[in-house]
Amino acid sequence: MEFSNSQITKETDRLFKNLSKTNWSKSDCKIIAPITLEINKLKKEKDTIILTHSYMTPDLMYGIADFIGDSYGLSKLASETKAKTILFCSVYFMAETAKILNPKKTVIVPAIAGCSLAESITPEDVQNMRKKYPTAGIVCYVNTSAAVKAECDVCCTSSNALKIIEAMPQKKIIFLPDALMAKNLQPLTKKQLISWHGTCIVHEEFSPKTVDEIRIEYPNVKILAHTECNPAVIAKVDMAGGTEGMIKYIENTNTKKFMLVTECGLTDRIKVEYPNKQIVGSCALCPYMKKIMLKDVLQVLKSPRKDQIIDLPADVMKKAKKSLDRMVKIVEKSK
Numbered sequence: 001m002e003f004s005n006s007q008i009t010k011e012t013d014r015l016f017k018n019l020s021k022t023n024w025s026k027s028d029c030k031i032i033a034p035i036t037l038e039i040n041k042l043k044k045e046k047d048t049i050i051l052t053h054s055y056m057t058p059d060l061m062y063g064i065a066d067f068i069g070d071s072y073g074l075s076k077l078a079s080e081t082k083a084k085t086i087l088f089c090s091v092y093f094m095a096e097t098a099k100i101l102n103p104k105k106t107v108i109v110p111a112i113a114g115c116s117l118a119e120s121i122t123p124e125d126v127q128n129m130r131k132k133y134p135t136a137g138i139v140c141y142v143n144t145s146a147a148v149k150a151e152c153d154v155c156c157t158s159s160n161a162l163k164i165i166e167a168m169p170q171k172k173i174i175f176l177p178d179a180l181m182a183k184n185l186q187p188l189t190k191k192q193l194i195s196w197h198g199t200c201i202v203h204e205e206f207s208p209k210t211v212d213e214i215r216i217e218y219p220n221v222k223i224l225a226h227t228e229c230n231p232a233v234i235a236k237v238d239m240a241g242g243t244e245g246m247i248k249y250i251e252n253t254n255t256k257k258f259m260l261v262t263e264c265g266l267t268d269r270i271k272v273e274y275p276n277k278q279i280v281g282s283c284a285l286c287p288y289m290k291k292i293m294l295k296d297v298l299q300v301l302k303s304p305r306k307d308q309i310i311d312l313p314a315d316v317m318k319k320a321k322k323s324l325d326r327m328v329k330i331v332e333k334s335k
């Protein structure tokens with residue numbers, strides 16, 4: 001697709017307005033301008049909505065996304081969209097969730113991106129847990145495959161895990177697959193949590209020592225951590241939650257300085273959307289999330305390969321939908 005010099009200049013300026021806040025140069029923006037122009041033109045022609053997780057790179061979030069959000073918010077948007085196609089910029093399980101919640105839509109992904117949590121457990125593992133603890137309810141974190149969701153009683157995300165656990169009729173809850181999140185949730189509930197041994201390879205790497213060092217260097221800092229972090233880290237922070245919870249916390253406090261103990265995409269979001277807030281310390285990169293690249297968005301939009309189109313067995317879709325619908329019902333009822 002050919003664009004005029006004035007179209008490229010205008011697009012470069014539009015991109016630079018946001019991306020400069022995350023250290024992109026004007027020439028970087030000029031290089032991607034023809035690609036974002038083409039994607040934005042094609043998505044309209046092809047009646048496609050682009051959903052983008054907060055861990056994506058700034059070119060995706062501010063160049064081409066229709067919505068940026070967390071796993072719950074994006075699932076809701078996917079279930080409600082009228083667009084013909086959903087292009088999901090995130091890890092694979094989120095795109096699967098979109099397909100399950102809105103099965104008539106075509107759901108496509110720029111790259112096949114896993115997740116250490118989703119890969120830690122199989123449907124057979126869940127069946128075995130059910131046999132071992134027949135009276136327990138099974139809550140599965142959304143970071144699981146569709147086939148695993150199909151074996152659970154209800155799903156949850158970082159934004160509603162406690163609410164879902166409390167809403168279950170059983171006293172004993174198998175919470176899977178995140179062992180660290182289960183440990184972080186246990187003190188908050190009277191229910192007995194039985195966990196699995198999955199971990200997020202990104203969040204488990206943060207150490208309590210880093211938190212201590214940041215507090216010494218920046219005495220007025222507020223430190224926010226994702227609940228996938230180690231309990232030793234969570235014990236030392238000002239707020240623990242999911243990505244959307246962290247944004248809300250920043251929005252609703254007068255504090256100016258924050259450290260975000262999470263993936264760098266969220267730090268980029270804060271820098272762009274809350275320029276009067278300062279982010280200190282370092283973040284981490286998720287190798288799975290960062291597999292999603294602008295050039296692949298263009299490719300999948302033009303002509304998706306078979307493996308880029310989400311296609312799930314009907315029985316898995318039906319069973320997994322029950323777990324997801326139950327989560328949505330509990331969350332929406334509590335609003």
Ligand code: 13P
Nearest residue numbers: 070071072157158242243
């Ligand atoms: P959120 O739902 O909090 O965005 O979490 C998704 C995720 O993968 C965190 O690592």
Ligand code: SF4
Nearest residue numbers: 115116200201202286
């Ligand atoms: Fe999975 Fe962790 Fe990456 Fe989130 S940050 S997608 S939990 S590996």
